[in-house]
Amino acid sequence: MIRVLVVDDEPQLLRAMRINLTxxxxxxxxxADGAGALxxxxxxxxxxVVLDLGLPDMDGTDVIAGLRGWTxxxxxxxxxxxxSADKVDALDAGAxxxxxxxxxxxxxxxxxxxxxxxxxxxxxxxxxxxxxxxxVDLAAKTVQxxxxxxxxxxxxxxxxxxxxxxxxVLVRNPGRLVxxxxxxxxxxxxxxxxxxxxxxxxxxxxxQKLEPEPSHPRQLLTEPGMGYRFEP
Amino acid sequence: MIRVLVVDDEPQLLRAMRINLTxxxxxxxxxADGAGALxxxxxxxxxxVVLDLGLPDMDGTDVIAGLRGWTxxxxxxxxxxxxSADKVDALDAGAxxxxxxxxxxxxxxxxxxxxxxxxxxxxxxxxxxxxxxxxVDLAAKTVQxxxxxxxxxxxxxxxxxxxxxxxxVLVRNPGRLVxxxxxxxxxxxxxxxxxxxxxxxxxxxxxQKLEPEPSHPRQLLTEPGMGYRFEP
DNA sequence: CGGTCGCTGTCAACGCGATGAGTCCCGCGG
DNA sequence: CCGCGGGACTCATCGCGTTGACAGCGACCG
Numbered sequence: 001m002i003r004v005l006v007v008d009d010e011p012q013l014l015r016a017m018r019i020n021l022t023x024x025x026x027x028x029x030x031x032a033d034g035a036g037a038l039x040x041x042x043x044x045x046x047x048x049v050v051l052d053l054g055l056p057d058m059d060g061t062d063v064i065a066g067l068r069g070w071t072x073x074x075x076x077x078x079x080x081x082x083x084s085a086d087k088v089d090a091l092d093a094g095a096x097x098x099x100x101x102x103x104x105x106x107x108x109x110x111x112x113x114x115x116x117x118x119x120x121x122x123x124x125x126x127x128x129x130x131x132x133x134x135x136v137d138l139a140a141k142t143v144q145x146x147x148x149x150x151x152x153x154x155x156x157x158x159x160x161x162x163x164x165x166x167x168x169v170l171v172r173n174p175g176r177l178v179x180x181x182x183x184x185x186x187x188x189x190x191x192x193x194x195x196x197x198x199x200x201x202x203x204x205x206x207x208q209k210l211e212p213e214p215s216h217p218r219q220l221l222t223e224p225g226m227g228y229r230f231e232p
Numbered sequence: 233m234i235r236v237l238v239v240d241d242e243p244q245l246l247r248a249m250r251i252n253l254t255x256x257x258x259x260x261x262x263x264a265d266g267a268g269a270l271x272x273x274x275x276x277x278x279x280x281v282v283l284d285l286g287l288p289d290m291d292g293t294d295v296i297a298g299l300r301g302w303t304x305x306x307x308x309x310x311x312x313x314x315x316s317a318d319k320v321d322a323l324d325a326g327a328x329x330x331x332x333x334x335x336x337x338x339x340x341x342x343x344x345x346x347x348x349x350x351x352x353x354x355x356x357x358x359x360x361x362x363x364x365x366x367x368v369d370l371a372a373k374t375v376q377x378x379x380x381x382x383x384x385x386x387x388x389x390x391x392x393x394x395x396x397x398x399x400x401v402l403v404r405n406p407g408r409l410v411x412x413x414x415x416x417x418x419x420x421x422x423x424x425x426x427x428x429x430x431x432x433x434x435x436x437x438x439x440q441k442l443e444p445e446p447s448h449p450r451q452l453l454t455e456p457g458m459g460y461r462f463e464p
Numbered sequence: 465c466g467g468t469c470g471c472t473g474t475c476a477a478c479g480c481g482a483t484g485a486g487t488c489c490c491g492c493g494g
Numbered sequence: 495c496c497g498c499g500g501g502a503c504t505c506a507t508c509g510c511g512t513t514g515a516c517a518g519c520g521a522c523c524g
Contacts, residue, residue: 084336104316141409161457
């Protein structure tokens with residue numbers, strides 16, 4: 001869940017933000033002043049910060065500087081002042097966006113999405129799955145031996161294009177049964193529905209490469225007459 | 233030098249932008265319509281795009297979509313329309329910021345700086361990597377022989393522009409598989425998707441220049457049917 | 465209880481596509 | 495005018511995908 005730190009001294013605005021953000025499935029952390037904002041940021045490590053510049057205890061740019069001293073978290077600034085000099089100061093201090101009050105909540109949410117989208121692509125971390133003695137990284141397309149695995153197992157395993165395609169469909173449906181027809185269509189295209197020998201062949205290859213005992217698979221399972229299943 | 237693509241159909245605004253950007257040491261490329269914008273982006277590979285939504289030939293969000301199809305370059309949208317629905321549409325289409333006309337040039341420049349700052353921190357992670365007997369410095373664009381390397385290897389290696397572009401994409405994704413399509417689009421632009429012979433040619437050149445045994449690459453690896461991978 | 469059928473796992477061989485390397489041509493800049 | 499880098503084409507080679515055959519196993523039926 002994406003965590004948003006909202007910093008503002010107006011309870012009404014805080015409340016409105018909390019309602020809107022929660023409704024959009026964000027996790028919300030709030031702070032009412034600059035010191036509280038820095039504390040909350042350090043404690044909760046938010047994914048994005050919405051910062052009102054008109055805080056009672058600190059200057060807005062100082063809050064930005066305090067955050068930028070140790071984190072690159074995206075900062076969206078709210079301010080009642082529309083003066084362009086204020087905007088330039090805040091942006092050059094390290095803010096990523098600047099919205100003047102009064103603002104449209106839809107626009108604010110769109111700007112938040114834009115910021116989150118950009119910071120997400122930086123840290124695009126695809127979940128890694130473990131099969132047998134190996135760690136499978138779908139994004140990097142790598143299979144590495146896990147630490148603690150027997151020495152004679154290869155350090156890295158090479159999977160071919162089709163092997164990846166089959167494995168990916170199974171791994172993306174963890175614990176769920178995938179019918180043979182569904183697998184064939186996803187990997188080979190809609191025209192392939194009955195070539196179950198392809199599946200047998202590639203499941204055998206995957207089990208040989210990944211399972212400790214290929215003849216007694218524990219994670220790449222066959223459901224006779226139904227299909228295949230990846231058990232995480 | 234940071235390259236800015238400015239897309240607008242008003243010559244006056246183009247002129248003003250060019251003057252301001254040039255004065256601030258940016259390299260400026262301009263386009264007057266959507267088709268020209270996509271062409272110019274593919275040809276010049278700008279570091280940031282300033283895009284007017286009111287273009288004569290295409291809808292603004294289509295231009296954004298056309299760019300986002302192959303590049304993550306930051307996009308700052310200019311628009312005469314202050315309607316929040318327009319802003320939401322543009323931002324959700326992939327824009328990073330939205331400024332309504334008339335605007336303050338100082339503010340626009342500050343917002344550009346904020347976008348560039350963020351995209352720089354994304355890409356400027358590891359400036360130096362080692363390949364074979366050489367140290368590759370992406371920032372300085374130099375390849376130097378490492379200490380301890382055999383004497384007969386050249387002290388310095390010269391890479392051409394395209395060679396750098398290919399190498400850079402690979403090195404910026406260490407250990408991850410990069411598909412041939414992705415490489416082609418990032419280096420040659422969106423129109424190139426199937427010219428895999430270019431890739432073979434330049435990968436061969438890079439391997440000849442960097443790998444100790446060009447015919448048995450150890451770090452610039454081919455994944456048959458899938459793409460290429462830089463192994464750190 | 466035995467036989468047969470259907471499904472699955474395994475294996476070897478073939479053909480094709482992708483890859484790597486070589487060569488030529490063209491445009492551009494010195 | 496020449497040299498260099500980039501693009502386009504060709505060809506030999508290798509690995510992968512495809513294909514078919516065959517054995518093992520369990521279920522169902524006679």
